[in-house]
Amino acid sequence: MSRELLVEMAKHNISHVKANTVAGADEVFKVPASHYYDPEHWQREMDQVFRRMPLLLALTCEMPNPGDYRACEAGGVPILICRDQAGAVQAFLNMCAHRGAQIMPEGNGNTHRFTCPYHAWTYNHQGALTGIFSHKEFGDIDKSCYGLRKLPVLERAGLIWVIPNPDSDLSIETFLSGYDDMLAHFNFADWHLFSRRAVAGPNWKIAYDGYLDLYHLPILHKNSFGPNFPHKSMYYAWGPHQRVASPDPSLVAYEEMDEQDWNTTHLLSGVWTIFPHVSIASFDGGGRSVMLSQLFPGKTPAESVTVQNYLMENEPDEEQAKEAHAQFEFLEMVVRDEDYATGLKQQTALQTGFKDHVLFGRNEEGGQRFHGWVDKLLQTPDNQLNELFSNSQEPSF
Ligand code: FES
Ligand SMILES: [Fe+2]
Known part of the structure; x- marks a missing residue:
């Protein structure tokens, strides 16, 4: 067609x-x-x-492999885009659930996990919080409530679009x-x-x-x-x-x-x-x-x-x-x-x-x-x- x-x-x-x-x-x-x-x-x-x-923020060919990521800013919003282990593209606010530090510096790379530079909380490619440094002393929280906030994302035609608003329901x-x-x-x-x-x-x-x-x-x-x-x-x-x-x-x-x-x-x-x-x-x-x-x-x-x-x-x-x-x-x-x-x-x-x-x-x-x-x-x-x-x-x- x-x-x-x-x-x-x-x-x-x-x-x-x-x-x-x-x-x-x-x-x-x-x-x-x-x-x-x-x-x-x-x-x-x-x-x-x-x-x-939706903004075109990344290219398939710059992040072809699981663990590849790109961090950038658009509309004043820090954004982290990555390819997960299943090959799907995910997008998050590049903002730590602890106290809001930006987790990855702007640019591209490949990583097994995302580690915050401030107090080393770690997240996986799905954005789930997987590690809290000095957990026992920090105190109890429900980790499942403190993942990275997901952004709407779509990969089509070798191009990756992200909406820099986690609450958007625009298709x-x-x-x-x-x-x-x-x-x-x-x-x-x-x-x-x-x-x-x-x-x-x-x-x-x-x-x-x-x-x-x-x-x-x-x-x-x-x-x-x-x-x-x-x-x-x-x-x-x-x-x-x-x-x-x-x-x-x-x-x-x-x-x-x-x-x-x-x-x-x-x-x-x-x-x-x-x-x-x-x-x-x-x-x-x-x-x-x-x-x-x-x-x-x-x-x-x-x-x-x-x-x-x-x-x-x-x-x-x-x-x-x-x-x-x-x-x-x-x-x-x-x-x-x-x-x-x-x-x-x-x-x-x-x-x-x-x-x-x-x-x-x-x-x-x-x-x-x-x-x-x-x-x-x-x-x-x-x-x-x-x-x-x-x-x-x-x-x-
Ligand atoms: S702000 Fe990220 S670990 Fe503290
Ligand atoms: Fe011109």
Whole structure:
């Protein structure tokens, strides 16, 4: 079914190539400029988006074995993700049941048990409290009441989503709206995490707007990769998640071929974004690769941090690794010196308060849909979240 959808999107693309048209939104859309800097608005986004939505926080390929773990922070919440002995992924608040210390330092590793650095209480991969240092002197407690608090987690398509709220009853599957079936065509579970780094940027939405926007490519990136890049884009949506593709004349040749022979890698071209904070763009440095960018708001409305993950389909040999490093450095430079340098100045300008609203054209449907979903979430109470996402299960384009 999902491959049929890939073919259907390609046919949609071909029809626009032949007609020399692009699909777009109905109207030009306005976003209040204050949505990029107002501290109260930003705090609501932190509470209602980043503390309530499933966030893509880890990759299957960085924790394939039992005992592998990753500790990180998202939405201001310290999180510990691990693979248990049965191979299932678990997620917990990275907070000790004794007096709340963070148990594992940020980063990845493999361990038989989790031991708190403060007084050495220990937990297993299920989060159960298994050991209390100097138990006799500490006194009696019911250990079964003092495990690590579990967070909702789902592993799909080689990617791991966690909701940074132990009380959430939002179904991550419903939230994904079938998009995970599309992403599964990349087969990321078998890929290789080549390298990872962090880049500082402006307000998270100023930064994210750029990932949904091909309109700027030949302009802002004219001195790097952009001069020959298409600036026309079409958006394919599964709930709030969107694939961005430009009209691609090279698809037209497929019309002469059986559909099952259409090249899947080609059908996956473009940028695949995952609401509210991830973008996956394909490259070819050192072999088939993608840059998977995870955006996180910083400590104030004017800051964000982007974790760039360079994933490769195959583990590179020495020569390919050199190429991959060069490609990754180039991409980091483009994002830091072109996208985010521009975004930081845009931030300063907007913060003057002298602008009422910014515009997203009919050709910027992705930004329109993204801001529309953020606004929708700010108005949706917790008990209506599942309903909100289950009403948007049909892919639209
Ligand atoms: S806070 Fe963890 S053992 Fe004391
Ligand atoms: Fe850009």
